[in-house]
Amino acid sequence: MSADSTTGAPPLHRDRDFRRFWLARQVSIAGTLVTAVALPVLVYRLSGSPSLTALVTLVEGLPYLLFGLVSGAVADRLDRRRVMVVADLASALAIGSVPLAHELGVLTVWHALVAGFVTQACFVFFDGAAFGALPAIVGRDRLGPANSAIWGFGSLLDLGVPMLAGVxxxxxxPALLLGVDALSFLASAAAVVGIAARLSGARDLPPISARAVADEVRVGLRFLLDHPGVRSQTVIGFLQSLSGAGFMALSVPYADRLLGVGTSGWRFGAVFAAWGIGGVVAATLTPRLHRRFSMPRATLLALPVSAVAGLVVATTSSFAVAVVAMVGWGIAYQAVVLTSITYRQQATPEHLLGRVNTTGRMLSFGVGWTSGALGAGAVAGLLGTRGAMVAIVSVGVLAAVYGWLSPLRTLREVPVPA
Incomplete structure (x- = not known):
């Protein structure tokens, strides 16, 4: 078995623990992608309301807003493997209740929305543990390639799964398709159980209490706010998430009313799959981008591309133009996401990994995603689907402007954590 020339570790594709971690993420991503298409369609068909459909996107981001800080402290305190497995099993029960209720003839819109919320809440705790588990498995020097391997294949799934779900x-x-997601959580739990590496470092913490958890949350938040690079990446993540959530919240009525492709079939699936193409390209290009440019510079180069492509998507009525622009938007958007995650993992000390990463995700994804979904649903009632799309996606321009005025403009390297 050959080893990495710089770290002495086996290549990622031969690292058994990384393969299991990678598998856990991919099967979970595949199931989640099915739900990402089927759940808004389910709510749309049950209610016929764009505003209620937008709530699907809201329940995806709201758990991070509510539980992001606490989940990070929990993940840094408890055994990360146990947190991930319990979260997977609880998610399987929550989302699996939807097809069961459908078969029993008692499914309602609110049942579907609550199941989506509970599933995402469980994932917040899974995510907090996973952010710390990956460096424990691969080491900090291999985080860039590891994240690209995880997100790159995830982008391939982004490409094929939504189109398949649309067909x-x-x-x-749509309720029956949610059973696929329930099965994926069970498979993910089995893969995590099989990881041999220790996923949590030694802990010397006071007995758990509300005060202790609050103190630990404050330490993580203070690190994030004091670190210029992590802080700037978090603000950019907030603005990008707000913009992306606005699009996703209105994506079903957008495809139906503005592009005229309906809510099923290959063209409907292609609207979602276009992001997957962009994600595959981003995962391929991002490690090369990081070798040529610093991570702050890579973020600054991708932001204007993301802003322009998003505006094209929001303003066009052409299916072909929308799909092409969505691919470009996906490339730039995912490049920023990958860079931000890798930067934060490399810059954060091990004992703070869960708190800092979930806090960053809470502020960027939780607050940003929730605000974007709420804003899109509200603005759609005032300006219509087109007006709301343009307004919410324009926030990407603000992200680019902020990035070029932020400390990222002068930062060159990732500071090594103490």
Whole structure:
């Protein structure tokens, strides 16, 4: 077995623990992608309301807003493997209740929304543990390639799974497709159990209490706010998430009313799959981008591309133009996401990994995603689908402007954590 020339570790594709961690993420991503297409369609068909459909995107981001800080402290305190497995099993029960209720004839819009919320809440705790588990498995020097391997194949799934789900929706009720997500959580739990590496470092913490957890949360938040690079990446993540959530919240009525492709079939699936193409390219290019440019510079180069592509998507009525622009938007958007995650993991000390990463995700994804979904649903009622799309996606321009005025403009390297 050959080893990495710089770290002495086996290549990632031969690292058994990384393969299991990678598998856990991929099967979970595949199931989640099915839900990402099927759940808003389910709510849209049950209610016929764009505003209620937008709530699907809201319940995806709201758990991070509510539980992000606490989940990071919990993940840094408890055994990360146990947190991940319990979260997977609870998610399987929550999302699996939807097809069961459908078969029993008692499914309602609110049941579907609550199940989506509970599932995402469980994932927040899973994510907090996973952010710390990955450096424990691969080491800090291999975080860039590891994240690209995880997100790159995830982007391949982004490409194929939504299109497949769109085709299946022509023959199957969307509630039945959610059973796939339930099975994926069970498979993820099994893969995590099989990881041999220790996923948590030694802990010397006071007995758990509300005060102790609050103190630990404050330490993580203070690190994030004091670190110029992590702080700037978090603000950019907030603005990008707000913009992306606005699009996703209105994506079903956008495809139906503005592009005229309906809510099923290959063209409907292609609207979602276009992001996957962009994600695959981003995962391929981002490690090369990091070798040529510092991570702050890579973020600054991708932001204007993301802003322009998003505006094209929001303003066009052409299916072909929308898909092409969405690919470009996906490349730039995912490049920023990958860079931000890797930067934060490399810059954060081990004992703070869960808190800092979930705090960053809470502020960028939780607050940003929730605000974007709420804003899109509210503005759609005032300006219509097109007006709301343009308004919310324009926030990407603000992200680019902020980035070029932020400390990222002068930062060159990732500071090594103490």
């Amino acid at each position: 299946l929706l022509a023959a199957l009720h």
